[in-house]
Amino acid sequence: MNANDIVNRVSQYDNNLAQEISRYLNSRKYGLIYEESKPEFVRLPNKTVVKGDLVNILPPRGTVKSDDSKYQDKWRVTALDKEHNKVKVMSLEKEDKTLTVNYDDLVAIARFDQPVYTGLKEVDRIERGGDKPFNTVINGENFHALETLMYAYQGKIDCIYIDPPYNTGAKDWKYNNNYVSSDDSYRHSKWLTFMEDRLKLAKKLLNPKDSVLICTIDEKEYNRLGILLDQLFPEANIQMISSVINPSGVSRGNEFYRTDEYIYFVKIGKASPQPLALSTDWLTAKKTGKDKIRWRPIR
Secondary structure (H helix, E strand, O other): OHHHHHHHHHOOOOHHHHHHHHHHHHOOOOOOOOOOOOOOOEEEEOOOOOOOOOEEOOOOOOOOOOOOOOHHOEEEEEEEEEHEEEEEEEEEOOOEEEEEEEEHHHHEEOOOOOOOOOOOOOOOOOEEEOOOOOOOOOOOOOOHHHHHHHHHOOOOOOOEEEEEOOOOOEEEEEEHEEEEOOOOOOOHHHHHHHHHHHHHHHHEEEEEEEEEEEEEEEEOOHHHHHHHHHHOOOEEEEEEEEEEEOOOOEEEEOOEEEEEEEEEEEEEOOOOOOOOHHHHHHHHOOOOOOOOOOOOOOO
């Protein structure tokens, strides 16, 4: 008996219930199933707060821990009195709750499904290579940085290397401005939502004829990441390799020692690894340090 047979039997007793079940079955996703943790919010510290903005109320500097959830509540600005540095805000969770706070204690926030017109502002420059290709460092929220690159580089990028948060439960990444801890029952869903949003942008930036996406990860999320990449890049040739990070192993309490991390290569179009011809100087040159270089004899 399949799902359609069950719906038909239910319809004999309760047609409305049968329709609800049918709608649910038609809305199911196949492949990697998780609860999307949206909307995701990001703080915009350089934005001028205006009436109608969504904001967080910040605590006095140095008075609370950085992960105090009390200061992650979301408010909407309903009135401003800049002359007296006062702002009236209304809670998004409880519309009958309002506060009057100092303007300087607010930081604007925005949902990821809300249009944000990003741009780049040059803050410094170091020129040492003449006319040679140069590097650019973008300091910003990675989602917005990728969106900014879309204006000029959509479909033109040859290679994207991603070293995402590994979702270890330590304070190595935030979702909605909160650290995601190991006892958060939605930590995998939050991580997958975080990754999917950014991987979709990365895909738009990559050259569909010849490019590669490289992503490092450890055992906490490597299996989920692999399935997510399969779903987002069905046309690509995806390979995962092991990368030895510590041959002697890293102690992990009552678990096996860890020696490896993992690297996913998402090869798009005609992209493939090619032998790299190295001169003899690569192997015979005198070392300047005492540490052993594990990748030195790679051919």
